[in-house]
Amino acid sequence: MERAPRNKTIELSSEDIKLYSRKAIKLNFKASLDYVLDKTIHQDVFKTLDYLPESSVDLIVVDPPYNLTKIFGNSVFKERDFDEYKKWLDKWLKKLPRIMKENASIYICSDWKTSIAIPEVAGKYFILQNRISWEREKGRGAKDNWKNCLEDIWFFTKSKDYTFNLEAVKVLRPVLAPYRDETGTPKDWQKSGEKRYRLTSPSNIWTDISIPFWSMPENTIHPTQKPEKLIAKIILASSNKGDVIFDPFLGSGTTSVVAKKLGRHYIGIEKEKEYVALAEHRLELADNNKEIQGFEDGVFKSRHFE
Numbered sequence: 001m002e003r004a005p006r007n008k009t010i011e012l013s014s015e016d017i018k019l020y021s022r023k024a025i026k027l028n029f030k031a032s033l034d035y036v037l038d039k040t041i042h043q044d045v046f047k048t049l050d051y052l053p054e055s056s057v058d059l060i061v062v063d064p065p066y067n068l069t070k071i072f073g074n075s076v077f078k079e080r081d082f083d084e085y086k087k088w089l090d091k092w093l094k095k096l097p098r099i100m101k102e103n104a105s106i107y108i109c110s111d112w113k114t115s116i117a118i119p120e121v122a123g124k125y126f127i128l129q130n131r132i133s134w135e136r137e138k139g140r141g142a143k144d145n146w147k148n149c150l151e152d153i154w155f156f157t158k159s160k161d162y163t164f165n166l167e168a169v170k171v172l173r174p175v176l177a178p179y180r181d182e183t184g185t186p187k188d189w190q191k192s193g194e195k196r197y198r199l200t201s202p203s204n205i206w207t208d209i210s211i212p213f214w215s216m217p218e219n220t221i222h223p224t225q226k227p228e229k230l231i232a233k234i235i236l237a238s239s240n241k242g243d244v245i246f247d248p249f250l251g252s253g254t255t256s257v258v259a260k261k262l263g264r265h266y267i268g269i270e271k272e273k274e275y276v277a278l279a280e281h282r283l284e285l286a287d288n289n290k291e292i293q294g295f296e297d298g299v300f301k302s303r304h305f306e
Contacts, residue, residue, distance in 0.1 A: 008217045010252075012277055020277035020284075024270075027051040037244065040256065040283075041269045042276045045248045048269050049095040057099050057267070058163070058243035060106040061234055061255045063226055064089070067114045070223060072251075073272035085114065089121045092248065097125050099246070103161045105129075105238040108154045109226065115152040126156035134206035134230065153234070163243075168236040170199040171208065172301045199299070202233070208294065208301070216293065220278050222252035229294040231258040239264055253279025261290045 012020065024042035025035075033053045041048055065077040067085040080088070096106065106126060110118050119128055132153040141147040174197055209230050212219040218228050231254050235245060241263040247255035250268030252275050259266040260283060270276050294301055 006215045009214050009219045009221065010217075010278060010281065011221065012274070012281060016281065017274050017277040020280040021273045023280045024276045033244070036267050037265050038260075039267060040250065040253070040276055040279050041267070042271070042273065043269060044271045045092055045269050049092060049099070049248065052099045052246075052267070054098055055101050056244060057246040058101055058104050059235065059239040060096060060100065060104070060246045060248070061231060062106065062248060063109040063224070063251065063255075064092075064249050066111045066224075067117075068111075072223065073274050075272060082117070086117050086121050089117060090124075093122055093125060096248075097158060100158050102159050103157075103163060105155065105157045105162050107132075107234050107238070108156070110152050110154065112148065112150050112152070115154075118152070118154045122154065122156055126158060127160065128154065128156055129162075130155040130204050132204045132206060134209050136209070136211060155238075163238055163240060165237055165240070166201060168298075169202050169233050169300065171202050172197055172299045173200050202300075206230075206233070210294070218254075218257075218282075218293065220252040220282075222275060222278065225252055226254050228254055228258050228261075228292045229300070231255050232262065232292050232295055233300065235259055235262055235264060250279055251275055253282045257282045257286050258292065260286045261292060 021042060024040040026043050027036070027041060027048055028051070030051050031053060033056045036052060065072070067079055067082065068077070069079045070077050100106070106122070108118050108122060115131075119131075122128075132155060134151055134153065136149050136151050209227050210216075212225050212227055219225070235255075235258055239245060242265065244265045244267065245255060245259040246266070247268045250256060250270040253268065253270075256266040256268045256279060268279060270279060
């Protein structure tokens with residue numbers, strides 16, 4: 001079937017999948033940081049975490065399967081009893097502190113239904129700092145319920161000493177009611193041409209995120225792909241250039257790709273061959289294209305900023 005002219009979804013042929021998946025590695029021994037740095041590990045997360053080097057990671061970004069029956073490539077994650085889901089979370093979460101530096105942070109994604117399990121389970125191993133709720137505007141409405149447009153990201157740290165770069169994640173917003181002091185000087189806003197704007201501190205409610213769709217060049221066939229802009233906010237806030245970013249459920253590679261674009265190192269684990277290939281292909285594209293939609297000249301723009 002011929003694609004629509006504006007369809008920029010990344011798709012790979014069977015030959016491409018073979019080619020790009022060969023760039024990934026597998027572990028059956030305790031590896032050094034140099035061995036896994038800037039690599040995609042093609043393996044099941046439960047077979048891999050014990051082989052990663054101790055105290056090597058500055059930031060973990062986790063987008064695990066939610067407690068829904070979902071097809072991921074050749075695998076199916078099946079919805080389970082809520083207590084069983086919490087046991088599944090605990091099985092891999094308890095392995096993460098070992099590989100984290102003392103000042104490391106971890107962000108864990110969840111949907112509204114499974115969100116309540118995250119602080120209960122992860123709270124056994126980390127210090128809870130905040131809960132971010134973001135508007136996921138994509139999706140169909142329900143006939144007998146409210147449309148599901150909310151997801152959470154839980155922000156934890158390993159200790160009370162952690163990185164948070166506020167200036168790196170301020171948001172450019174239009175000023176609708178500009179205020180001037182008694183001398184006529186703009187109060188906390190600037191003007192460029194006819195535009196009035198200010199850089200504001202970000203809150204824990206994010207309404208400026210667009211889910212990847214078919215006309216966006218970052219879009220892939222992965223069913224739960226997170227936006228590059230979303231991951232960029234996390235990486236810029238909670239890491240510095242040269243730091244190591246780890247994603248144990250890498251999917252189509254967004255965390256690694258954004259880390260590379262922002263001058264960080266990355267390590268990712270993904271068990272599906274097609275997603276591994278997509279990640280490696282996107283990492284190759286990032287060699288020549290550092291753009292992140294909605295992030296321009298080092299500034300995040302609100303969705304309605306013109």
